[in-house]
Amino acid sequence: MSWNTDLLNIMLADVSGGSESPSMARKILSWKATSDDISCWTNLATLNQGVVGICEDIVRALPANATTTSIAEMTKVLSQYKLDAGNGEEWIHKSKSNSNGNDDDKVDEATQNVGNHLCRLRKTLLETRRNLKQMGELSSVPVEPEEQTQLADATMELPGVVASLVPGAGGYDALVVVYVNTPDVRDKICNLWTNYKPLAVCPLAVQFAPYGDGLQYEAEVPEYNHDK
C-alpha cells in the first residue's frame, strides 16, 4: 500500500543531547528477556500494527478523484482544529479554538472521515508513547525522557498537529511531529520550538518525501561549494 499523499507532513526537532542506541537496545532486550511482565512490549506490538492499519485507512478515506487542489482544501480545514476526539470516535471539528462556534462550520464527509482517522492515529501514537516511556523506565533507558515528554505534549496542543513523539529508539536526539500539511501549521510548530524555554530546540528543514522511491539515479552531479 502506497502512502503517497500530500495530506500529512513531518517536521523534526534537533534536541540537544545525543544518545547511543546500540547500548539502549541491549538494555531493553535484556529487560525483555528477564522480566515476568513485558506487557508494554506486547501492547506495542499490537499498537504498531494498529498504526499501519490507520495509515492505510487514512489513504483509503481520501476521495479516489482527489487532486492536489482538493487535498489542499482539506488540509486548510483540518489544520485549524485540534485533532482530538477525546474518548469518542468522531472528530469534533466545532471545537475550533478561535471560532464563533456557529453551525455554518460544516465540513464535507470526506474531510470528516479523514479527521476521524487522524484522531485515531493521534490516540494510537499517544498510547505507543506511554508504553515506550514505561518500557524505558522499567529498563532504565531514557526512551522518552521527561524533557521530551513535555516538548511532545506542548507540540500536540497545536491545531493541525496529529502527534509528536521521539522517533526510533528514542532518547535525546530528536523529536518528530506529524502534522496536517500546511505552511501555517509548520510555522506554528517552528515558532513554538524556537521560543521553547526549558530546552534548546532547533527545527530542521527535513520533510516527508511522499513520492520518493528510495534509491534514485541522479542525472545531475550535485555541486558543492562552501567556504571553510
Added chain:
Amino acid sequence: MATTTKSTTVSAPGKILLAGGYLVLESPNVGVVLAVDKKFYSTVVQRPKTTTTTTKEDEEPDTKKPKVANDTTSMEIKVHSPQFDATWYYLANTTRGTSGSTTTKIMANELNPSSNSFVEKTLRVSMAYLYASTATPFGSDDNINLDITILADNDFYSVTPHLQARKWDATPEKLAQLPKFLPCITADNGSLQKTGLGSSAALVTSLVGALVLSATNATQMDDALRRRIHNLAQICHCHAQGKVGSGFDVSSASFGSHVYQRFPKCLLSDLLQDFDKTTSDNVMSDKTATLLQHLVEESPEN
C-alpha cells in the same frame, strides 16, 4: 580502451521510524518507516588511468603486458568526502586464476590520515560481489581508476553550529537559506551531533548503488536493481557495524516509506563470520564470494 570519464550518481534518502522502535529488532513485529527529502549522494567516476594524478603506490603493475595465468591487475579507488574534509585511497588488486575464478583484494593506503569503516567495508564487499558476478565489471582492459565523491544533505547532522556562526535564528526562512552540503562540524567535545536520520545506512546504500550502476552501465534505477542494491547494502552495513542490525534504515534508503519487517538473522550470520575470518588478508574465498552472490541475487526476504 576507455578514453573518457564516466560519471554515475545515486542518491539514497534518510528515514524516520514513526512506530516500531526496539520491536522491529524481532520478527514478525512491524515498524512504520518514513523516507525523508534529505539524502546522501554518491558519485562514482570511472577515470582512465592516464589522466589520474593521485597515484600513491610505488609500484603499479605493468598493464601493457597481458599475462595468461594469475594475472593481477590493480585499480586505484579514491574516496572524497568534502564535508568531512577527508580523502581516502584504496587499491583494488584483482587476481584472475587459471580456473577462471577472480578474487579482489581491497587495501587501504597506509598514508590515509584516517579510516572510515563504512566506506572501506562497503568497498570491500561490493567489489567482491561485482567481480564474482561479472569477471570484468569495470572494462576488460583494467585501465580504469575510480574517483568517488560522497555528499550528505544538511539535516543528517545538527545545523545549530552553522546557525550560531551566522548569528541566525532557527526560522524556516533562515534554515532554507543555509548553503547545501555544509561541512560537518564536530562539537567542542569532539563528537558529531547526529539527528537520527540514518546517515550510515544512507551512505552505504547510495555508495553501493553508485558502484553497481557504474559497473553495469545503467543510467536509470528499476525495481530489480533496487532489490539487488538493497540486498548488497544490507550485507555491507551489517559487516561494517559488526552485527546484524534491524535493517529498516537500509530498507527505507532503498525503497522509500514502507511497513518494515526484518529479514531472518540466520541468513547473514554465516556470511558475516566468513567475512571476519578473512579480514586479516582481505581476500575472500570463492565459497564466500559465491554465497555473497547468491544472497544478493536471491531475495533474503523469501
